[in-house]
Amino acid sequence: MTTDVEWTPKAREILAAATELFYDQGIHAVGVEAIAARAGVTKRTLYNRFESKEQLVVEYLHARDVAWRELVARHLESVGDDPRARLATIFDATREWMIERSPKGCSMINAHAEISDPAHPAYPIIIGQKRWMLELFTAIARDAGVEEPAVTGERLLMTHEGALVTGGMGVVADAYDAAGAMAMALLDAG
Secondary structure, three states: OOOOOOOOHHHHHHHHHHHHHHHHHHOOOOOHHHHHHHOOOOHHHHHHOOOHHHHHHHHHHHHHHHHHHHHHHHHHHHHHOOOOHHHHHHHHHHHHHHHOOOOOOOHHHHHHHOOOOOOOOOOHHHHHHHHHHHHHHHHHHHHOOOOOHHHHHHHHHHHHHHHHHHHOOOOOHHHHHHHHHHHHHHHOOO
């Protein structure tokens, strides 16, 4: 569903409005009327660009997923192949992302709270990002020579995701630094 949109300037304005509203208020809480009003378009224009609110949700999550993966890739490219440096830079990227783009927590975790039906077209994007992160952490553990890279990869993911939740909620100060240190200890113990 993520390739059917003709990315006109109005389509981009609609997606920008939806992104802001979905993230700030929640997917189910925001109607197409509010998105159209924020974008300065009619509902008809919105539906001419996006066939449904569901497609707009898919595009919102897809765009955030692509941007997240690009940020992580840039960070990983900057540190080379050392597993410890790669692990550390993921938490650096996470801190950067959360401060700049997700102060209220991870958009995928937030979306999953509202979309848990595997039949929903956004579900593969939500789960896909977390599986991608699991694969990344497992590869780092494998490259570090840990005895059970799959187990360590899962623990690294849980540490990362815990930081996303507690950092996004403001419950733990410096959640990303603390989680990064915990992740490094997990890697060293592996």
